[in-house]
Amino acid sequence: MSVPNLLLVDDDPFALELQVHLAQQAIPDCSIQTTDDPAEVEGMCATSAFDCVLLDYDMPALDGLTLAGRLRTDHPYLPVILCTGAGDELLATKALQGGLTDYIPKSAISAPALRRTVLHAIESASNARVIDAQRRELEGFAFALAHDFKQPLRQITTFANLAIQNFENDQKEDARRHLAFLSSSARRLSALVDMMSQYTLLNKPIEPELIRVGSVADGVQESLSTYISDLNGVVDVSGDAFIQGSGVFLHQILQNLVVNGFKYNGSSQPRIKIDISSKGDVCSIKVRDNGIGIGQEYLEQVFKPLARLHTSAEYSGTGLGLTMARKAAAAQGGTITCRSELGIGSEFVVRLPLAINVEARAA
Numbered sequence: 001m002s003v004p005n006l007l008l009v010d011d012d013p014f015a016l017e018l019q020v021h022l023a024q025q026a027i028p029d030c031s032i033q034t035t036d037d038p039a040e041v042e043g044m045c046a047t048s049a050f051d052c053v054l055l056d057y058d059m060p061a062l063d064g065l066t067l068a069g070r071l072r073t074d075h076p077y078l079p080v081i082l083c084t085g086a087g088d089e090l091l092a093t094k095a096l097q098g099g100l101t102d103y104i105p106k107s108a109i110s111a112p113a114l115r116r117t118v119l120h121a122i123e124s125a126s127n128a129r130v131i132d133a134q135r136r137e138l139e140g141f142a143f144a145l146a147h148d149f150k151q152p153l154r155q156i157t158t159f160a161n162l163a164i165q166n167f168e169n170d171q172k173e174d175a176r177r178h179l180a181f182l183s184s185s186a187r188r189l190s191a192l193v194d195m196m197s198q199y200t201l202l203n204k205p206i207e208p209e210l211i212r213v214g215s216v217a218d219g220v221q222e223s224l225s226t227y228i229s230d231l232n233g234v235v236d237v238s239g240d241a242f243i244q245g246s247g248v249f250l251h252q253i254l255q256n257l258v259v260n261g262f263k264y265n266g267s268s269q270p271r272i273k274i275d276i277s278s279k280g281d282v283c284s285i286k287v288r289d290n291g292i293g294i295g296q297e298y299l300e301q302v303f304k305p306l307a308r309l310h311t312s313a314e315y316s317g318t319g320l321g322l323t324m325a326r327k328a329a330a331a332q333g334g335t336i337t338c339r340s341e342l343g344i345g346s347e348f349v350v351r352l353p354l355a356i357n358v359e360a361r362a363a
């Protein structure tokens with residue numbers, strides 16, 4: 001966790017001074033802002049990114065509970081801890097049910113207690129933020145998925161009924177055609193289910209390890225070698241770097257990008273160039289193709305779950321490859337962006353945290 005930025009609020013200047021002293025002892029490298037005027041707190045929170053606010057409960061000008069409620073509305077993930085006086089605990093306990101992060105009785109304030117309460121509050125708020133983001137993402141994903149699942153299911157039902165009719169009317173050739181459609185819809189459904197289970201796996205936290213990007217790129221080429229040679233394709237890899245991430249996730253990202261580069265490509269010799277470089281503490285992996293390109297207005301949309309710019313008849317696919325690639329990059333603290341020109345080709349840039357001091361560790 002980075003150095004916490006705390007806001008301490010108490011209308012009693014002596015109590016405030018004591019809290020500053022204890023907070024410095026509790027979390028020695030924390031940065032602290034204070035105010036003895038509760039009316040200033042909302043303005044301060046609007047202009048500074050605090051990690052935790054400690055509010056005195058008993059402030060006649062604006063009581064701590066009311067202020068905590070307002071902060072909750074404007075900054076739902078900002079942990080607010082109420083410092084209560086004797087006899088306020090019952091109220092504070094009730095306030096916890098209303099969304100207050102925690103409370104600490106003034107009589108029990110000590111450096112260790114403050115440290116425990118503040119760090120726990122910050123961690124809980126950060127977990128809540130992650131869980132809410134995942135929930136929102138899953139809701140959007142489930143909605144899109146329900147729509148995409150329905151289509152092959154409908155087709156399976158339709159083609160099965162047609163095939164039954166064909167058999168009844170002794171139309172063997174039509175029956176064969178409809179069964180082939182049925183089989184292809186079932187395959188699409190199966191691909192969707194596979195992608196969906198891979199997608200949910202990406203929610204698991206990773207243990208970052210030292211990865212040589214060039215060896216992952218070579219591994220991707222090797223696993224796609226038949227596919228690439230069938231297309232008369234070429235993959236050039238240049239540069240190299242070590243990242244701190246997951247080899248499995250990086251393989252998944254590069255494989256998706258390479259397959260897309262070959263799939264959405266009308267050239268007689270589809271060509272992919274993977275360029276690996278590093279600058280500062282970032283490793284950039286550029287995957288460039290000489291394919292059909294993507295319209296400027298779709299450069300972000302292609303990363304959305306199940307978004308496809310083509311029909312399944314034109315190009316097969318589930319529309320999850322880039323969504324998963326972006327998620328796999330984010331799980332490693334990275335990003336993926338795209339630039340493209342229609343008819344010329346596309347370039348996807350994956351940025352991941354560079355491993356530092358590799359030589360020192362290898363020695």
Ligand SMILES: Nc1ncnc2c1ncn2[C@@H]1O[C@H](COP(=O)(O)OP(=O)(O)OP(=O)(O)O)[C@@H](O)[C@H]1O
Pocket residue numbers: 195256260261264289291292293294302303307308309310316317318319320321322323346
């Ligand atoms: N390199 C590319 N060149 C042109 N269009 C692309 C490229 N990569 C992706 N696209 C477009 O973006 C859409 C989304 O890509 P994505 O990889 O997420 O799904 P997909 O390839 O359709 O299916 P799959 O889930 O099997 O990968 C594709 O359907 C295609 O229209």
Ligand SMILES: [Mg+2]
Pocket residue numbers: 256259260317321322
């Ligand atoms: Mg794809």
